[in-house]
Amino acid sequence: MDHFADDSDDDLPTLEESFQVALGGGGRTLRPQRDKGKGKAVEPSGSGHKEAGRRALGRPRDRGKGKVKAKATSYSWEANYKRSWDAVQEDESGGLAGAVKSFLDAAKRRRTAAEASPVQRGIIRHLVLILDLSEAMTDKDLRPNRYDLTLQYAREFVAEYFDQNPIGQLGILATRDGVAEKVVSMGGNTVEHVQALANKRKWEPRGEPSLQNALEMARSSIAHLPSSNSREILLIFGSLTTCDPGNIHDTISALARDGVRVSVVSIAAELKVLKDLSKHTHGRFGVALNEGHFRDLIFEAVPPPELEASDAMDARAMRKRRRTATQLNNEGVDGGSNAEDEEDDDEFYDGTDLLSMGFPTLLPFITASKATLCSCHSKFRSGPAFLCARCGAKLCDVPTDCPVCGLTAVMSTHLARSYHHLFPVSGYKAIRWADVDADSPPACFSCNVSFPERSKDDADVDGHLQGQAQGSSADGYAASSRYRCPKCNNHFCIECDTFVHDTLHVCPGCC
Numbered sequence: 001m002d003h004f005a006d007d008s009d010d011d012l013p014t015l016e017e018s019f020q021v022a023l024g025g026g027g028r029t030l031r032p033q034r035d036k037g038k039g040k041a042v043e044p045s046g047s048g049h050k051e052a053g054r055r056a057l058g059r060p061r062d063r064g065k066g067k068v069k070a071k072a073t074s075y076s077w078e079a080n081y082k083r084s085w086d087a088v089q090e091d092e093s094g095g096l097a098g099a100v101k102s103f104l105d106a107a108k109r110r111r112t113a114a115e116a117s118p119v120q121r122g123i124i125r126h127l128v129l130i131l132d133l134s135e136a137m138t139d140k141d142l143r144p145n146r147y148d149l150t151l152q153y154a155r156e157f158v159a160e161y162f163d164q165n166p167i168g169q170l171g172i173l174a175t176r177d178g179v180a181e182k183v184v185s186m187g188g189n190t191v192e193h194v195q196a197l198a199n200k201r202k203w204e205p206r207g208e209p210s211l212q213n214a215l216e217m218a219r220s221s222i223a224h225l226p227s228s229n230s231r232e233i234l235l236i237f238g239s240l241t242t243c244d245p246g247n248i249h250d251t252i253s254a255l256a257r258d259g260v261r262v263s264v265v266s267i268a269a270e271l272k273v274l275k276d277l278s279k280h281t282h283g284r285f286g287v288a289l290n291e292g293h294f295r296d297l298i299f300e301a302v303p304p305p306e307l308e309a310s311d312a313m314d315a316r317a318m319r320k321r322r323r324t325a326t327q328l329n330n331e332g333v334d335g336g337s338n339a340e341d342e343e344d345d346d347e348f349y350d351g352t353d354l355l356s357m358g359f360p361t362l363l364p365f366i367t368a369s370k371a372t373l374c375s376c377h378s379k380f381r382s383g384p385a386f387l388c389a390r391c392g393a394k395l396c397d398v399p400t401d402c403p404v405c406g407l408t409a410v411m412s413t414h415l416a417r418s419y420h421h422l423f424p425v426s427g428y429k430a431i432r433w434a435d436v437d438a439d440s441p442p443a444c445f446s447c448n449v450s451f452p453e454r455s456k457d458d459a460d461v462d463g464h465l466q467g468q469a470q471g472s473s474a475d476g477y478a479a480s481s482r483y484r485c486p487k488c489n490n491h492f493c494i495e496c497d498t499f500v501h502d503t504l505h506v507c508p509g510c511c
């Protein structure tokens, strides 16, 4: 059993998942978790509300440093796996490989099931990532410590964010010593962002964080954006305290009024103010249980957020108001750009929101000796450059909003890569043994790996585990290892299912 615990690979079932199964099968209550890393059992009185918060969530925080002192109590991960055996049935040879595989499959399915139905999403994103770099981030409860791990995940997040949101923009702020500092200003350059986050020395954690200063700074950089852009803040907060100049609730109301969505990942504990913040602004809130869960919470912000019906209505209402104010009379006609329409480039056409975009012209590479003035930095610059399709201003980088005429400048490839969010591949349905017959394909349509043969007691395992892991057989994992595309009816293996939905975004059978 040791190798499950030592291996913190993402592919293994997380403790939380096995814990859910354990509750479902055994129905027993949790034993108190031991304090992580320090080898002490947690006293009932609690050692600060951080531990209390963790205990209340029933999360395993054991890190294995205190092996010597605490031999009497088993580690929480051991306890979890022991309980989970209640729900697991051995296969014919008495092994548990089948049961472990079912956990893995269920976890993979859960990841892919999330993005199944087509919804309206705001793909022109503006997100501000706020990092708490206060002294609390030097805590070592996440390995190697909170600060290093946060920077590492933030770098991975930036890369993934720009990969999935080619026409999105990102800014990064930090808060320490009671003030907010700019790490990288809003932009679309992956290299610039990753480089800024690689500088560990410069962003050494110290002092107290200031939630309000950071939020106000983030708000001021996105509140002015036109309504067709999604305005988001992702806050990674490790401290239990904040040092604010005024009333934080005023800031929260201002964020809600400006339509900024704030999602919070707390590393320490569930704080009321953070929860209120995300609730009032329709964001997400999560407390990191361990390194893997921390990463998952951050990466939840990668796919573009769904537009709520009210968001779309608000945006339309706001545009209509502006239009009435400027007394435009060419509404509903393909009027292109109008002098009075510079404030917001959107068109209102037959109930549909349209947004004007331009494909800029790529200039021949400019050598250092022939540097020309750019409109975005107001500096003489060499290297690759573009010309705005509408006004002809020189731009250093796309995608961007032209600083002169406000036109959104994108490449057609950016648009193509954003497309899959709007029309996701429909979720594959798990196939039960009962539905597998002689006519079923013998191998995966995509990778041609043979599906397993049905053995005697598979039927029981099928129903038993599906109910536990997912609740419904349609979304759950299939013991038959077959997943069917609802459109082309081809059968796929779980690896291809995950690959199609996470990476490819096109069904190989349908296209």
Ligand SMILES: [Zn+2]
Binding pocket: 374, 375, 376, 377, 378, 379, 381, 395, 396, 397
């Ligand atoms: Zn420039």
Ligand SMILES: [Zn+2]
Binding pocket: 388, 389, 390, 391, 392, 393, 402, 403, 404, 405, 406, 407
């Ligand atoms: Zn322009």
Ligand SMILES: [Zn+2]
Binding pocket: 444, 445, 446, 447, 448, 449, 492, 493, 494, 495, 496, 497
């Ligand atoms: Zn396959």
Ligand SMILES: [Zn+2]
Binding pocket: 485, 486, 487, 488, 489, 490, 507, 508, 509, 510, 511
């Ligand atoms: Zn298909």
